[in-house]
Amino acid sequence: MVTKLKKLNICVFASGGGSNFNSLIAARRNNVFKSEIKLLITNNSNCGAVDIAKINKIAYFHISRKVFPRLTDDDYQKLFLDKLTEFGIDLILLAGYMKLIEPLVVRHFRNRIINIHPALLPLFGGKGMYGINVHKAVITSGARTSGLTIHLVNENYDKGRILLQKNVTVEDEDDENSLQQKILNLEHLYYSKVIRDIELGKIKLDE
Numbered sequence: 394m395v396t397k398l399k400k401l402n403i404c405v406f407a408s409g410g411g412s413n414f415n416s417l418i419a420a421r422r423n424n425v426f427k428s429e430i431k432l433l434i435t436n437n438s439n440c441g442a443v444d445i446a447k448i449n450k451i452a453y454f455h456i457s458r459k460v461f462p463r464l465t466d467d468d469y470q471k472l473f474l475d476k477l478t479e480f481g482i483d484l485i486l487l488a489g490y491m492k493l494i495e496p497l498v499v500r501h502f503r504n505r506i507i508n509i510h511p512a513l514l515p516l517f518g519g520k521g522m523y524g525i526n527v528h529k530a531v532i533t534s535g536a537r538t539s540g541l542t543i544h545l546v547n548e549n550y551d552k553g554r555i556l557l558q559k560n561v562t563v564e565d566e567d568d569e570n571s572l573q574q575k576i577l578n579l580e581h582l583y584y585s586k587v588i589r590d591i592e593l594g595k596i597k598l599d600e
């Protein structure tokens with residue numbers, strides 16, 4: 394039996410190097426999933442993710458308060474919604490996006506925004522827990538296990554429903570850099586698999 398895949402239009406939000414964005418593009422090219430990556434939204438026009446969008450001819454928009462200082466909060470939030478609507482976006486993937494998602498976007502994309510976090514939430518999540526800080530905190534705590542969490546985004550930072558977690562053993566010789574790399578390698582593998590499982594209906598966003 395051939396399973397009918399649900400094809401979605403994806404927008405990635407990223408602020409940094411963009412290795413997850415890049416791995417999603419590669420996974421799409423290798424038919425790991427069928428949905429289309431239509432758009433990148435970034436708050437940082439100089440980030441690696443923008444270079445990746447350019448190389449792969451993916452539309453990108455730089456939206457930050459610095460660029461639009463005069464807009465009211467409502468109009469600023471509508472900017473995001475306008476772009477997402479223009480590109481027919483059904484699913485937003487956060488991949489190292491360093492800003493909170495605007496409440497209007499969260500409301501319009503309820504259960505349609507996914508984040509990847511480099512630790513086992515609810516541990517090592519919340520304010521200040523981003524980038525290498527997460528892995529430093531894990532090493533300092535003496536935890537023997539860390540990993541990744543892929544979860545829905547709601548109004549509460551790092552608190553949305555968990556879709557997938559994968560464990561990584563923290564070895565004696567690990568420091569924050571080696572742990573970060575080990576987890577990043579798994580992030581690259583599993584983010585795209587989650588999209589595939591959403592398409593296949595194995596992961597349900599609206600439970």
Ligand code: GRF
Nearest residue numbers: 409410411412413489509511
């Ligand atoms: C990843 O570790 C991801 O879990 C976190 O931010 C980092 C982004 O890395 N949310 P990159 O920009 O995709 O390389």
